[in-house]
Amino acid sequence: MRLRSLLFVPGDRPDRFARAVASGADALILDLEDAVVTARKAEARAAVRAYLAPPRPGKELLVFVRVNPLDSPFLDDDLAALADARPDGLVLPKAAGARDVLRLAERLALPILPVATETPAAIFALGSYGQAAAHLAGLTWGAEDLPAAIGAAAAREADGGYTDPYRLARSLALFAAHAAGVPAIETVYPDFRDMDGLAAYAARGRRDGFTGMLAIHPAQVAVINAAFTPSADELAQARRVVALFAANPDAGALQLDGRMVDAPHLKAAQRLLARA
Helix, strand or coil: CCCCEEEEEECCCHHHHHHHHCCCCCEEEEECCCCCCHHHHHHHHHHHHHHHCCCCCCCCCEEEEECCCCCCCCHHHHHHHHCCCCCCEEEECCCCCHHHHHHHHHHCCCCEEEECCCCHHHHCCHHHHHHHHHHECCEECCCCHHHHHHCCCCCECCCCCECHHHHHHHHHHHHHHHHHCCCEEECCCCCCCCHHHHHHHHHHHHHHCCCEEEECCHHHHHHHHHHCCCCHHHHHHHHHHHHHHHHCCCCCEEEECCEEEEHHHHHHHHHHHHHC
16 A cells, blocks of 8 residues: 555544545545544544445545554444444554554454554564564654653754654654564654645655655645655666666676665665555
């Protein structure tokens, strides 16, 4: 599944579903957790279930549902509502490693996207996700719940960059995803009016090895898609690298445009072409 952009939509706001579908996102995340207050949880479940009923609008889109955490009193009702609605996947908040993924998969056999850094204990379980790779749609992280959990004043510097603890969480989540062999999904950019800041943030994410990103507003989707879509020049260069090694199968290192290329460059080119 292609996951460049994943757009959150509150489950109790079906009036926003059509605009979300029209945004161009690769996937919607219909939210039953933080975006929905307790008094409206039942209403949100009903709206999500109705949306997923065939014929589903925007059926070319992937649709995930963010359920409530495993230890939440709301999870049973979430899963009951989704049992025969069959979204394309589930987003699991407050995940604390492979064991949590396996517990959820036992209850509803759908691909799972864990939010893997929302509690202190979760940081120490990031290396375990390979044990549940068969059940994963990817791995993402967040910098909102974790500072609240540890009593931090903020997760970001005045210039918007992350403070050291959250740079660490981001890096570990990125490596955990790649170690498990699944897409690494960058977290949200909260200021949905700042398109320049979003473009720079998304570009850094792709540069660092993320393959897609979460969005909180339809206006963010086009910028995110552009950031995580290889350009024509990038694809052409990758094809040149692959062709060069195909023509010289016994070479360990070669020269292209005055620069050395070797096995890591070939692997990166093949990965880029596969993603495109």
